[in-house]
Amino acid sequence: MDAFTRARDLVAGASRIVVFTGAGVSAESGIPTFRDALTGLWERYDPHQLATEEGFAADPAPVWQWYASRRARVREAAPNPAHYAIARLANRCNRGVDVHLGVPVSVHVITQNVDGLHARAGASDVIELHGNIARAKCFDGCGWVGDADALEAADARLPPHCPACGAQARPDVVWFGEELPALAWARAEEACAKSDLCVVVGTSGLVYPAAGLPSIARQSGAHVIVVGPEEGPIDAFADVSLRGEAGALVPELLPAATN
Ligand code: BJW
Numbered sequence: 614m615d616a617f618t619r620a621r622d623l624v625a626g627a628s629r630i631v632v633f634t635g636a637g638v639s640a641e642s643g644i645p646t647f648r649d650a651l652t653g654l655w656e657r658y659d660p661h662q663l664a665t666e667e668g669f670a671a672d673p674a675p676v677w678q679w680y681a682s683r684r685a686r687v688r689e690a691a692p693n694p695a696h697y698a699i700a701r702l703a704n705r706c707n708r709g710v711d712v713h714l715g716v717p718v719s720v721h722v723i724t725q726n727v728d729g730l731h732a733r734a735g736a737s738d739v740i741e742l743h744g745n746i747a748r749a750k751c752f753d754g755c756g757w758v759g760d761a762d763a764l765e766a767a768d769a770r771l772p773p774h775c776p777a778c779g780a781q782a783r784p785d786v787v788w789f790g791e792e793l794p795a796l797a798w799a800r801a802e803e804a805c806a807k808s809d810l811c812v813v814v815g816t817s818g819l820v821y822p823a824a825g826l827p828s829i830a831r832q833s834g835a836h837v838i839v840v841g842p843e844e845g846p847i848d849a850f851a852d853v854s855l856r857g858e859a860g861a862l863v864p865e866l867l868p869a870a871t872n
């Protein structure tokens with residue numbers, strides 16, 4: 614049996630599916646990944662300067678500007694066929710009306726991406742582990758969170774002020790050394806522990822704790838399918854690895870409802 618047929622069979626036989634995505638699922642929407650050779654963001658930009666609290670505290674202007682330019686790019690981007698196929702599957706199952714033979718009972722979409730493209734493709738209740746680039750929050754931690762573009766700034770190059778307390782605002786994303794949002798993480802862990810299939814799409818599997826989710830699923834007895842052009846650490850324990858691009862492979866793997 615070829616790898617694709619095996620993967621399709623695993624999807625058809627699964628009842629509690631987790632789809633776990635990374636930057637590669639949005640690559641064909643024109644959003645750069647982080648670690649791809651030549652095109653990855655960390656090839657050109659310094660993560661210590663741009664994606665840590667210390668970098669922001671030392672010099673907030675370039676960090677704010679970098680996120681503003683990435684936000685503009687995300688706004689212009691559109692979901693691709695992989696996002697739509699994932700959304701279709703998630704919505705078909707999460708309504709709870711399809712609880713019969715051959716159709717999953719639950720589908721959880723867990724993403725490391727901050728671009729919101731799963732939701733824009735129509736997926737509801739996406740678990741966002743690393744925040745969302747469209748939002749800002751208070752750098753002082755007063756609790757304010759809101760739309761980044763709606764913030765008024767005296768100088769667009771500088772971070773605007775938190776409307777609640779006047780401190781600086783920062784992007785509502787998870788930087789290195791920061792904890793993941795507790796509720797999102799708890800939901801992701803639980804969904805993986807209860808899953809019988811984990812479909813991993815477009816992640817290098819290098820950034821923890823998110824990268825540990827497929828092994829939580831595996832240890833709970835789930836099958837694991839990996840989709841992406843390059844081999845990575847998750848392939849070591851995957852049942853099937855499908856080498857190629859998400860936009861072509863995912864719609865074939867997660868076909869539209871036939872019922
Ligand atoms: C395609 C494709 C196509 C291409 N189709 N596929 C050891 C040393 C130092 C630190 C650590 C360590 N071990 C763990 C850590 C901590 C650190 C970490 O993991 N570092 C590693 C890099 C070593 N983790 C953290 O700091 C995390 N927090 C934490 O651990 O907190 C602990 C704590 C506890 C208690 C109190 C306080 C703290 C936080 C991690 C936050 C990550 N943030 C970022 C930036 C988000 C904001 C932003 O966008 O700017 O999240 S980094 C970046 O990496 C981003 C991503 O979500 C994340 C994962 O990347 P992803 O999605 O896998 O992308 P790539 O580029 O790596 O891979 C793309 C893949 O797609 C490749 O496989 C391609 O082949 C493939 N692809 N085209 C399908 N068309």
Ligand code: ZN
Nearest residue numbers: 751755775778
């Ligand atoms: Zn504040």
